[in-house]
Amino acid sequence: MFFEKCGFVFCINKGETASKxxxxxxxxxxxxxxxxxxxxxxTSLPFxxxxxxxxxxGYRNPEEYADPVPCQAISNMYKEQKRYMPMVYICxxxxxxxxxxxxxxxxxxxxAVDAGKIPIAPHLLLPQFMEEESERELAMFMDIAILSKCRxxxxxxxxxxxxxxxxxxxxxxxxxxxxxxxxxxxDD
Numbered sequence: 633m634f635f636e637k638c639g640f641v642f643c644i645n646k647g648e649t650a651s652k653x654x655x656x657x658x659x660x661x662x663x664x665x666x667x668x669x670x671x672x673x674x675t676s677l678p679f680x681x682x683x684x685x686x687x688x689x690g691y692r693n694p695e696e697y698a699d700p701v702p703c704q705a706i707s708n709m710y711k712e713q714k715r716y717m718p719m720v721y722i723c724x725x726x727x728x729x730x731x732x733x734x735x736x737x738x739x740x741x742x743x744a745v746d747a748g749k750i751p752i753a754p755h756l757l758l759p760q761f762m763e764e765e766s767e768r769e770l771a772m773f774m775d776i777a778i779l780s781k782c783r784x785x786x787x788x789x790x791x792x793x794x795x796x797x798x799x800x801x802x803x804x805x806x807x808x809x810x811x812x813x814x815x816x817x818x819d820d
Contacts, residue, residue, distance in 0.1 A: 734759075787809065
């Protein structure tokens with residue numbers, strides 16, 4: 633693992649402690665970023681026993697004075713990127729106007745993403761490789777299996793027979809159920 637410190641990089645090999653770090657002079661064009669930043673890995677390591685280096689930014693500035701602001705800012709950004717996002721099952725009509733309902737399901741999924749959730753819309757996925765007419769029961773079984781992995785059920789529009797099956801399952805499992813109209817406004 634490589635970390636930049638005042639024009640040098642110290643390298644800690646896997647299994648070694650910070651006391652066995654080796655300093656290596658690096659070219660100027662390598663000083664702009666830490667290789668671990670690009671990979672998105674947690675680069676927090678103790679430095680001198682008291683300080684921490686986050687994504688190539690240390691607790692001390694180049695003059696060795698304590699400067700916690702950049703280190704804390706990077707740490708906060710990293711935490712924000714790794715925040716928890718619950719999965720929500722998008723329950724909306726599919727049969728009938730398939731093309732129009734598919735477009736609505738995409739819009740509902742985008743609404744969930746904008747709300748900080750991970751949308752799961754099986755009726756956007758399963759029709760890619762299954763036939764509704766001949767495999768409807770299998771698709772409904774898969775829908776319920778997928779629904780069991782979600783935290784919430786979001787119902788959009790007027791419930792159809794298939795949607796009522798999903799709602800009944802969610803009620804039995806005491807899941808959070810939210811109802812929305814077709815314009816993504818929550819119903820009471």
